[in-house]
Amino acid sequence: KATEYQFSSDQNNFTSIINTYFAKNKKHPKYVWIIYGWYTEEWWTSRASQGTVNCTDEEFRSLLDRALLVSSIPKSIEPDKATISGFTAKQIEQQYEERRINGGYYTFLASASQAAYDSIWAIALALNKTAAQLNTNGTGCENLSGTLNITLDNFTYDNARLACVFKNNLASTNFIGASGNVTFDSKGTLVLSLAQVLQYQQGQKVYLGYSDYKNDLGFIAIGNQTIQTIYPGGVPSDGTPRNMTSTFLSGIVYAYYTVASIGVLLTIGFGAFNFYFRERKIVKITSPALNYFILVGVLMMYIFIFINMMQATTVQTIRTTCILKQWFSICGYVLAFGTILAKMWRINYIVRQTHPLKLLPKDWHLMIIIMVITGIAALVLLLGSVIPKLTPSPQLIMDKEMGTYQEEGSEIQVHRYIYTCNNDSSPSYYWFILLETYLGVLQIVGIVMAFQSRKIKVAILNDSVYVGALIYISSIATAAIVLTNYGLDGYLNVKECLISGAYFVLATAFLGLVFIPKAISLYRDPMGENIFKSTDDGIAAGENATSTKMKEKKHLQMREDSKHQQQQQQQQQQHSTTTTTTTSSSSSSSTSSSTSSSSS
DSSP states (O other), X not given: OOOOOOOOSSHHHHHHHHHHHHTTTOOTTTOOOEEETTOOTTGXXXXXXXXXXXXXXXXXXXXXXXXXXXEOSOOOSOTTSBOTTSSBHHHHHHHHHHHHHHHTOXXXXXXXXXXXXXXXXXXXXXXXXXHHHTTOOOSSOTTSSSOSSSOGGGOOTTOHHHHHHXXXXXXXXXXXETTEEEEBOTTSOBOOOEEEEEEEETTEEEEEEEEXXXXXXXXXXXXXXXXXXXXXXXXXXXXXXXXXXXXXOHHHHHHHHHHHHHHHHHHHHHHHHHHHTTTSHHHHTTOHHHHHHHHHHHHHHHHHHHHHTOOOOSHHHHHHHHHHHHHHHHHHHHHHHHHHHHHHHXXXXXXXXXXXXXXXXXXXXXXXXXXXXXXXXHHHHHHHHHSTTTSOOOEEEEOTTTOEEEOTTSOOEEEEEEEEOOOOSHHHHHHHHXXXXXXXXXXXXXXXXXXXXXXXXXXTTOOHHHHHHHHHHHHHXXXXXXHHHHHSTTOHHHHHHHHHHHHHHHHHHHHHHHTHHHHHHHHHOTTOTTSSSOOSSSSBOSSOHHHHHHHHHHHHHHHHHHHHHHHHHHHHHHHHHHHHHHHHHHHHHHHHHHHHHHHO
């Protein structure tokens, strides 16, 4: 927390301020009070008007012990040196105190006596030089109105020329006074280069020295004053608690950048494998065009790791990073997993048909399904990116890993903070539940399809085992991400390491369970001759359910064709019989006609 600053030129008001901090025990050696140096001796004893002050004199002395008194009011640092008046500064101060005490004057401005004394001398010297320049020229003020052909007794305030001469003479005044060396700048302002510093030590004022801030000479101690005598308990911290924003440890960043880069190279390698062997039966039967969707999704998850470990420092950069992390992580996973779901749906659709297929689902049909699955996720993410109550809002929270610690070599407290992407609004929670529900539905659909396709014996087509493994891995990864995101809020390195690690495992699992089995199968059976044959290596164990179904469909088709041929033969026989009967009838009619004719 920041230091509280309280200013009051009135010593009575400052007494009340000191009283409020007494209960907080803010005093030496951890705290130092720096107060005005013109307060009177034991000013805290004058508390008649301070009805709320309940500290005793001794308690005030205890609180103000080792407090510094700083004053820019001039005071000679050479009190025994003769001044322009012929007296030393010490003699002038003694004379002043005698007259003040005898006259019963108020003591509040007693410390300003040297400045007042030198002010009168400065005016007298300036007037003396001005009197010598009357009735002369060459003063540099000739262009102003007024005249110098007068005496000082006839001075008027509308005589601008005489005022200009007097001002210039005052600015050029330089003498040794009771407050030290008195000089003025071109504007007539007193040049103060020294600030006197005193300290309360056991209730007594002790003159420590002075600070030459004009010449940047720092603090100059007087007499036998040292750091040990000024602060016997050690020098307090010079400054207020510092707030710092934590970032990732560089070693963690380099480690994850390395593994993510390896993942990107693997993705590119499997993409080249998919393209180069796309005409091979083992690869072609798995729809190489759809495999690119899986590869793009995996690539997006690896890119998420790079974004997640970025050392963003500005609020705008962090807000943009939060949104990008949502898009790359969710869309990457949904695109890869949705492609596998679409491919499994086609296999199940073909196998479970009991009649000849008139239309086999093509790759472009599956692409539409993939786009719909990914589009729903993108729509939910779009709502979370444009609606203010759903948009991730960078929030500064305490770093629980570093926390608050004391700076080495001092007592300065350092508070560590980190930025988080969480949005604590209620609509944001509902949006998050909606997104996680959709991802859960996809996993349930995957489980159902994996169960239905478990009996397919063609290993290159049967992804049920791999999908089951992916669902198992993704379930653990998703649960870890959710729990980490909310359970480890404030632990920057641990939290983001676990999240990045979960996505690395998930992305690598897609590559390992989808493409590596195909690469092994291609190595063992380059031409794909044993895809549908019984082998002992488990690639195609026995006649699979797909070929069995096809045989059953073929047998059913042959039976239907045989039945159709029998029906055609029967129709032909019936047609032949009808034709014979018609012919016989015609012959009889002809014979009858002939007989009739003959008779006639």
